Amino acid sequence: MENFDTVVIGAGQAGIATSEHLRAHGIDHVLLERGRIAERWRSERWDSLVANGPAWHDRFPGLEFSGDRDAFPRKECVAQYFEDYAKMIDAPVRTGVTVTRARPHENRVGFLIETSQGPIEARHLVCATGPFQKPAIPPIIPESSDVLQMHSTAYRNPNALPEGAVLVIGGGSSGSQIAAELHDAGREVFFSIGPHDRPPRRYRGRDNVWWLGVLGIWNLDTPAPGTEHVTIAVSGAHGGKTVDFRKLAQRGITLLGMSSGFENGVLHIADDLQANLDAGDANMLSLLEAADAYVARTGIDLPEEPEAWVIPDDPACVSDPIRELDLERNNIRTVIWATGFQFNYDWLEADTLDDRGRPIHQRGVSPVPGLYFVGLPWQSRRGSSFIWGVWHDAKFIADQISIQKNYLAYTPNSA
Template sequence: MEEFDTVVVGAGQAGVAMSEHLTNLGIDHVVLERDRVAERWRSERWDSLVANGPAWHDRFPNMKFDCDDDAFPHKERVAAYFEAYAKRFNAPIRTGVEVTAVTPHRGRFVVETSEGVINARHVVAATGPFQKPAIPPVIPVDAGPLQMHSNAYRNPGQLPDGAVLVVGGGSSGVQIADELMKAGRKVYLSIGPHDRPPRRYRERDNVWWLGVLGKWNADSPGPGTEHVTIAVSGAEGGKTIDFRRLAHQGMTLLGMTAGYKGGVVTFADDLPTNLAAGDANYLSVLDEADAYIARHGLDLPEEPEARIIPDDPECVRNPITELDLREAGISTILWATGYKFDFSWIKCDTFDALGRPLHQRGVSREPGLYFLGLPWQTRRGSSFIWGVWHDAKFIADQIAIQRGYMSYTGTAAIRVPEEA
């Protein structure tokens, strides 16, 4: 049985960041990855995907991307970035090794893998938030059209001829729907509550505004916004998502997917409400940005055209609440509905009833077990490339602190009470 102080599970952005900080602290560790470094960037995303943030911002502090700072790196370049970063400090990564179980045992952990068993004092689950594709049980699998999750979508040519219903108005859903429409497909897009920040405003990118306005450091979602998706895109050099413009170009917008019966999909009548809330979010960012510029006396050009909201298209004025799949010619239903956690391989009592980790800033209830790369782990930026690097440093410091306690060998003085 091999022994390490720390086993890191996963060699994506979280695992690579964790390894760097452990290396800097001189902590003996190994990183186990069942596939390749940054595998999800390579094989679980569509072909044209680019990062949602510009290269100058969405990176680790110690290495730049090999492209223009304002560019949005393609997914293959992102994967190559993490691979090159790991080589800079000779990260002890073992690829092709799957972790099948982590079990606490006498103050340590037994880590079972496809290559044998490892004994460790600490374990960091760095598998990130994109673990198990989530498809709501709304439309039966035998309804007729091909159904797939966005993680299986690659390009328009992969799908059978015909119209496509995309469910989910977040970044993945809207980018895929836009790509399909540009490829000549008839596209229906079902959207729910969402934020849609400006990609750029007054010569500054959205990530810059989130930074100077202090929004990256929010420590929890706002009340009622826990399940609100964010529609933002780095595609085509980066552009602001505007659902109405997409509809004017030919896309049919729908409210949230609500049910199915006899070949007919039903939708909530919440489309106008969802769009109005997205507009309010968009305009609020512009208001805050304008106030910040005025307060600090910045010389950034005004952009009044950014406040122009297009007229409502027909599908918004008269929302569709029922759609016969056969009559609409829909051959594919594509679910861009996010992911669920899957930590079934961790045999510890540190999860809630839905399988979500119970932790404080990544420190679990099980001594020695840590999580990294979770959404809102410490702040809004936690699941982003730059944010996970800082969270990894915190976890590495906690491991070092615990090692310090465990290395203590002194004897506490015992005071014997004097006899009366």
């Protein structure tokens, strides 16, 4: 049986970052990846996807993206970036290895990891599978319905869908980009939107990520009450533009409130569209206000942008919202659920998950000795699940493993 000091499960951004820091400590380790490096970027995203942050920001410190630093890299470029980074740091990645079970040993330190290529033992185990593990589809429309239902991870492009109108459910980054792409391809689109944050893409000549940095928002260590799972509507598509749902409606997309039920082919819509849009506007305006205050306080020379404060008039689908949507009558043949993800640690047999299957941890350190997590949302700060943020969290975890390794190696002089 093979034996390593540390086994890292997952070779995406979290796993590669962890490997770099483990190597810096001289810690013997291996990364186990069921697919290829950055597999989800390659096979679980739509064809036209680009990163939601510019290349200068969404990267690890040791390597820049090639090309325009202000551009938003295509998904293929992001996957290649992680592959190049793994080669640069000589990360010990094993691809095509599925972990079927992992559990701590009884009465001694370490873990037994069972894989598709045989068992492995390790003193430390790092779960670096990230936050996008199991697509979440609310049980609203029965699977027996005639309409084709898919999660955003299965969507590829408009031509791959059946003819007819499309209902997109979920007003975050994925939903807003997919709805716009379908409309631009000539599809009739109905778009169901829930509560969301809607930051500006750029303001006063600086990208949103820059403002979040200088305003200290990336470093917030806990979400505001009720905001932990609020979706964020931001896009790097077409060079990066602010997501404005009212403008999407003006282009011909029909906006809906949250989908609340389904009966006899009719989707029931909550009466919350206006409230959701207004809350998203308030979120955007609050960031603009904070940015203006920063400029006034620091004296930095950035051009004013009064047009960014203008909120378009409500379109008819907002002022007179649809409360019931007959799918057949509206020729809706496809429903795309852009409704996020759930954790899935079915393979992990350790007392470190809550009743909803979420990891119990402090900054990624599990209460189970030797078990760690990297890549979780809000693991240590708001930026934790982003490329640049996970790198810093991975360093903290590698530091903790090194500290524990040194404790376990200690032998008193009397011995």
